[in-house]
Amino acid sequence: MLKQNEKSFSNFQKLIDFIIILTSWFLAYQIRFKYLGGAQQGLEILFAKISIFLVILSIYFLNKNKLYNSQRFNSRLFEILSIFKANFASFLALVLTIYFLFPERLSRTHLLIYFLISTFLLTLNRIILRNFLRRLRQKGKNLRHILLVGNGKQIENYIEMARKYKDSGLNFIGWIDDEDQASKFSIKSINSTYSTALEELRPDVVVIGYSGEMSYKTEVFLKENYNDIVPIQVLSDMTYSFVGHQIEDFAGIPLITVNQPTFSSLDHFTKRIFDTVLCSIGIVIISPLLLIIAFAVKISSAGPIFYGQERIGLNGRKFKMWKFRSMRVAVNNEDKTTWSSKDDPRKTKVGSFIRKTSIDELPQLWNVIVGQMSLVGPRPERPVFVEKFRKEIPAYMLKHKMMPGITGWAQVNGWRGDTSLEKRIECDLYYIKNWSFWLDIKIIFLTFWKGFINKNAY
Template sequence: MLRNSFSTFQKLIDAVFCTLFFLLSYWIRFEYLQGGQEGLEFTFIKMTPVLVISTLYAFHKNGLYRAQRFTSKFYEILSVVRGNIAGIIGFVIVLYFFGDERLSRLTILIYGAVSTLGFIIIRLLVRNFLRTIREKGYNLRHVLLIGNSNQLVEYVHTARHFKDSGIKFLGWIDSQGIAKEHDVPEIEISYDEYKKSNTPDAIVMSYAGVDSAKSQDFIKTHYNDVVPIQILPDLSYSMVGHQVEDFGGIPILGVNQPSLNPIELFLKRVFEFTATLIGLLIISPLMLLISIAVKLSSPGPIFYGQERVGHDGRTFKMWKFRSMKMADDDTDKKEWSNKENPRKTKVGDFLRRTSLDELPQLWNVLVGDMSLVGPRPEQPYFVEKFRHEIPGYMLKHKMKPGITGWAQVNGWRGDTSLHKRIECDIYYIKHWSFWFDIKILFLTFFKGFINKNAY
């Protein structure tokens, strides 16, 4: 009962608190800041339902009334912020078209701050409440697994990763031995026998390879059952995730397109641009000293620009402090990085070991060619070579290249295993989030700059 009515209950809570936040904003504006005003303006009373409806609609469009069992706390907070801003914008548009400008703009601004903070706190309290009651055995979702694909294994791992999801596995039919490996009860009978005495909340099904036709047969047989059936397509060949689009009612599955959150991508860009700008100002004296040292170390320019392959295969010029003597021909320029390169200068050797030669790439971040965090870019010559030798190599270009990355903080840099680096890059893209970037930046400061494989 709680599971079926919770969305309505959440809307009621939001409507009540939306009104209270608006009332509080009015009080702050006219009672606290202005020193008192008799009674409430009729405009305020008249427009409150408009604000409530606009907010609830915006929250609905941002998915805040769907089940949040597999939604991270961070993403839910972002959805609240985005939904609340959209609700306020809708409210202001209605005010404008009704030609009613008597409602204080300052009141609306105060409401924006109060309500955003308030709704975030409410959502966090609701999450804690749901976690508590689920730990006591309420509001659980009892799921029956059917099939033998790795997608079901991932589903189990994901459900257990989100500890407050409330997913309880009743058992696993036709797992072909997988169930025992993942601590899910193996059910030896068919679903037709099982359903005579059991009613799960949902069936999650996925078959791999030649067994995939079993899913279609099951749906044809049990389509009219009251138990919801969910199919997990076998995407074992999809290395970086997938995207689902609706094309006039036809679902289209993109198998080599990572599902990247646009809000977090925007946050990533804003954060990196701001951090880079501040960082360049702070380290400018250091960069000046390095420039002088490079110039004195050997003839040639201070900076070295090399063509690299970036996001979606586009090329750009990546900048570094020059760490070697100038190459005599293009063959030398295409050589793979190695520790014993005779062209390295003493200054260059130090810069490479400390990764200080990478500092000019902050300019690449500033202009948008690179990110602070991402897969390291390679020269076009090596990209063309590796794309035919290493499965999944080109998938690293699904995101902007970075100054540092998951491979680098795990020690895979310089003349180390290229396969391991690609494995780390694909893991990064598949599991990317704004907070994953922050984690990598912290790890870079602690162990990424000075590394035994840096040269």
Template sequence: MTRHEKPLFNLVRVSTDVGVLVLAWLAAYFIRFESFIPGGQSGLLGVFVMLSLPVALFTVYILYRHEVYTSLRFTAFSIETLRLLKASTISFVSVVILIYFLEKDKLSRIALVNYFLLSTLLLLFTHALIRTAFRKWNKHHKNFLKVLLVGDGAMIAEYALRILKNRASGVIFVGWKDAGESNQKLAREKAIPLVNEMITTEEVDVMVIGYRGDKASLADEILRRYYSELITIQVIPDLSYALIGHEIQDFSGIPIMTINWPKPGPFDYLLKRSFDFISAFMGLLILSPILAMIALAVKMSSKGPIFYGQERVGLDGRNFKMWKFRSMKIDAERETGAVWAVEDDPRRTVLGTLLRVTSLDELPQLWNVLKGDMSLVGPRPERPVFVNKFKGQIPNYMLRHRMKAGITGWAQVNGWRGNTSLERRIECDIFYIKHWSLWLDIKILFLTFWKGFVNKNAY
């Protein structure tokens, strides 16, 4: 194996996966029909054998499309695992749908579930094994990829740190040119030599260029000089404005980068929406007696409607009506106009004080989640009048509308709600959007219940 991963190595990775998937498919049959599990049909071995290779090849194709087979040097195992789990799930759902139309009366659903579990576990195991073997091969044969860093941008420093954390990479840094004052300390700490002149291309496998945006001309000069050399050149663009992510697309051969593009893709949004819908439906069902009692108490305690709908700004700046149990007197803002609630707010009803402190007034927003206006977790929505005010005062304020508004959020579980720092809230919202995952949503929901609904800043 040369410093760059040979096609033969990738062929071994793909062939291993095909073998593992065929094995998992046939094992799923024997576990279902030849083991202690009761029921099922016999005489299906021929069908399973016939479908084993097509299913395996289809799954490998899905893995490839989800970039599972990218370079081990530049992809951390955690990233590879997430891609594999996502691709494996999509492949399984697709296989189930296809088989339903082709062999719906013959194949066991238990066998298909067995296949999904077995194949996923075996793939994770073999990929970890291959990565370990790759790391040992690199160390034993000194199969290192020599990388030269060029530039003073913050992103190139982040790149260096991530490569150093990836133990399987087999990457060594032969130098850092034009590191700049901010990166020189990092270079010294990580034993990356600083160079004044370009190292000869014979000593370099990969050149990584990453200047700040105001020094783009330097990057262009280096590219013009070295683009035709027999080395790999990687360019890290200045993404200082891309606070919540970016997306690179190909438009008829023209690369286009969209900045501040949220991380979740179509599959992620489908996953989040499904989780929201099922959870909101079950929540409304389970909490219906409590909702009915609160509604009755609101009606009996003061004049006016049970629910209060207020205009809020949600995803992509679109307005929607957010519902709450009414906790204030009718026409509470007739004289004051739109103002935030304050401690000991005289506009609150007696019951409303309890509802707001315990956050029970927010429960009707499960209906907003069911409709799709909101999510269980996300940045808390604000009224249009305040959005128009804050977007000119607080940096990056509007980026919070790149994600669907939520009943609870990262800012709320960290104590930034009510009359607290808006800047810190925005930081939390941007962190959430940038690092979104279903597990983060579950963590926030857990923290919401763990810390309780009662909050000293809830007025």
């Protein structure tokens, strides 16, 4: 019944979106060709044909962004961003198709008006729907009644997340084999048998979760109860998955990839385009400053202007990270094995200033343009220290799941230079697990807001 209701609701939502998209398209047509001057007339049939293609594109991208799945566990902001991403993707696909396949050139004003109206109406519809469902659930309707089984940490995480997201509508009606955890969450502890609990409580879903060492209990439970009508959901023990995971279906075999960031190829592409465009513009704007610093470095001491140091980047690949040289030319590989200190005698006079102000990092804009680094990401480290830290700090190597950055979440939170490595890794893993385009924007803003000068930068 639950699955059937969700399917019916999904189909209803597709119908509403269908109406919104067509309404937005023809409303934009009316505004552009009826109320704004200088417009060509007699294009109704052409626009009607294009509207069919537009609806198919829009429904496809909305579905691809999982907007017809249950949004119980997604925040309001996440859903709004997903709508924008899906609508922008369909709009872009439409523009490219029109450009290459249609001999006529459609009004750019009409297209822009459509995009603004459709994005607004699709978002408004979802907000109204969320508010409606929330009111229903506050009245005790449209709830999903859950019976819990097991005592793993993942059960606790599941309860906490369900209560964090108020729109989830999950109601925990009982907990079997809770090992005295039920009282902590004000959930009824069930001491009767599973079959008795099913008969008395009539749950919509049974959720089971045992920790790794108790996983045999999951197998025993499923072996005894797999034939029941009530759906059973299994919470996997993801204790050692620090930066996310992905679930794939291989010929009917479910595969869970642990410690795999969850962002898509589209996210990668967006981040890469943003990095390339911003850095290219940035280099042009600050080119006079770069020339001044280059001249100051050259006359301050003997040696090259730039200094390339081997670092470990994405997926453990080595690359040369560039800086303005701030120290005398290294001897006996000291630059590969020695960490800089506050009173490091190797620093030049100009070097002390550009290190303190982080100006020495500006050549890394080139590393970003050529695809070795990103504007935002975990800071890369030298190979000798990577080999050392991977044995000393848990989950250290997982930072290499993300393109290294010029600045990062650890740096804007004060963990740079001679500070706690554990805290830095904690920040790096948080960044990878929670990455979004908006988090990058926030970090860039904080980098400028807090300034480049830092007491730990030397």
